Amino acid sequence: MPWTQVIxxxxxxxxxxxxxxxxxxxxxxxxxxxxxxxxxxxxDVALHVGTLLAIVLYFLRTWIExxxxxxxxxxxxxxxxxxxxxxxxxxxxxxxxxxRNPAVGPIVIGINAIGIAxxxxxxxAVSRRTRDLNSVNGLDAVAIGVAQALxxxxxxxxxxxxxxxxxxxxxxxxxxxxxxxxxxxxxxAGAGLKKAxxxxxxxxxxxxxxxxxxxxxxxxxxxxIVIAFFLRYLQNHTLKIFIYYRIAFGIIVLALAIxxxxx
Numbered sequence: 001m002p003w004t005q006v007i008x009x010x011x012x013x014x015x016x017x018x019x020x021x022x023x024x025x026x027x028x029x030x031x032x033x034x035x036x037x038x039x040x041x042x043x044d045v046a047l048h049v050g051t052l053l054a055i056v057l058y059f060l061r062t063w064i065e066x067x068x069x070x071x072x073x074x075x076x077x078x079x080x081x082x083x084x085x086x087x088x089x090x091x092x093x094x095x096x097x098x099x100r101n102p103a104v105g106p107i108v109i110g111i112n113a114i115g116i117a118x119x120x121x122x123x124x125a126v127s128r129r130t131r132d133l134n135s136v137n138g139l140d141a142v143a144i145g146v147a148q149a150l151x152x153x154x155x156x157x158x159x160x161x162x163x164x165x166x167x168x169x170x171x172x173x174x175x176x177x178x179x180x181x182x183x184x185x186x187x188x189a190g191a192g193l194k195k196a197x198x199x200x201x202x203x204x205x206x207x208x209x210x211x212x213x214x215x216x217x218x219x220x221x222x223x224x225i226v227i228a229f230f231l232r233y234l235q236n237h238t239l240k241i242f243i244y245y246r247i248a249f250g251i252i253v254l255a256l257a258i259x260x261x262x263x
Contacts, residue, residue, distance in 0.1 A: 001043065001211045005036050010215040013047040014054070014222025017188075018181060019230060020120060020160030020242045021249070025109040028154065029253060032106065042204055046212040048192030050219025055185045057220075058227045062182065076136055080145030081186040087149035088187065095152050105154060106257035112155030113250030117243045120164050124239045127167035132175045140169050140179075148183060158184055160246070163239075173234040181227065 012030055017023040027047075031038070056063060066074045099108050147165035151158035159180050166176030204212055 001208065003211075003214075005034075006043075006211045006215050007218060008034075009043070010047065010050070010218030011222050013051060013215075014219040015226055017051045017219075018055075018159055018184075018223055018226050020116075020157050020163055020239065021246060022109070022113065022116075022155050022157035022160065025113060025155045025157070025249075025253075028100065028105060028109065032102070033256070042199060042208045042212055043215055045192055045195045045199065046215040047219050048188055048195065050216040051223045052185060052188045052192060053216070053220040054223035054227060055181055055188070058224055059178075059182060059185075066182075073136070076138065076141040077183060077186065079138060080141035080148070080183050083142070083145040083149035084151070084187045085190060087152050088191070091152050095154070099154055106253050108153070109155035110250045110252075110254035110257060112153060113246045113253065116156055116160050116164070117246035117250070120160055120239050120246070121243045123164040123167035124173075124243075128170045129167070129172040131169070131171045133171075133178055135171075136179060140166070140171075141183075143169060144179065144183060148187070155250075157246075158187075160242070173239070174231055177231055177234055 008030060009027060012026050013023055016026045030036075066077070099105065144162050144165045147161045148158055150156050150161055159177070162180040162183060163173070163176045166179055167173070171179070
């Protein structure tokens with residue numbers, strides 16, 4: 001696997017997984033534009049492990065509290081994870097075959113990039129932002145969890161749709177992002193574990209061991225930095241920059257998809 005591909009995809013995963021811009025869309029589009037072959041199952045596992053490490057390490061104190069004494073929040077995270085786990089289990093094959101193929105993938109990503117940008121703008125505009133993480137209840141967990149379930153569709157963005165759902169539930173921006181990140185960890189872990197189990201008979205090929213470690217490290221470090229930046233950014237800023245970026249990204253992707261179609 002070329003080092004350029006390792007570095008670029010590691011950075012793309014780390015930077016876009018937790019920002020409301022859709023990591024799957026960016027990974028797909030970058031590989032599509034550079035005509036890179038599929039990075040393979042081994043590298044997918046590395047990217048998932050890297051992102052998960054960043055979430056675990058950044059919120060380590062919170063995770064220790066959740067697992068040792070804050071069982072209410074633990075139960076809410078489990079409740080919120082169920083819809084996403086079900087959608088991934090039931091729809092993964094359909095999504096891969098119908099919505100991620102080269103013929104329609106870029107179109108789906110472009111449309112959803114713009115569509116979710118409008119949802120984010122609506123949520124950011126109408127939310128009263130009067131609640132914090134301590135006020136999360138079962139209805140919040142279900143609503144945000146159902147929103148997360150939609151993230152299996154290319155271009156939706158897990159953090160974009162869950163932060164929007166939390167804003168509709170009147171959470172402040174930073175608390176919405178915190179709950180979004182915490183809620184994403186079990187699904188990212190599950191996706192990584194599922195892919196890792198598929199490797200259990202063959203293990204990591206010898207030639208992929210160094211790219212695996214490099215991709216995991218790049219994704220972990222960049223994702224950790226992004227979490228710290230994003231949470232601080234949301235203390236005093238709106239989501240406008242990400243909304244504008246998604247719209248521009250979606251327009252560019254749609255234009256490229258149309259221009260690259262065989263005539």
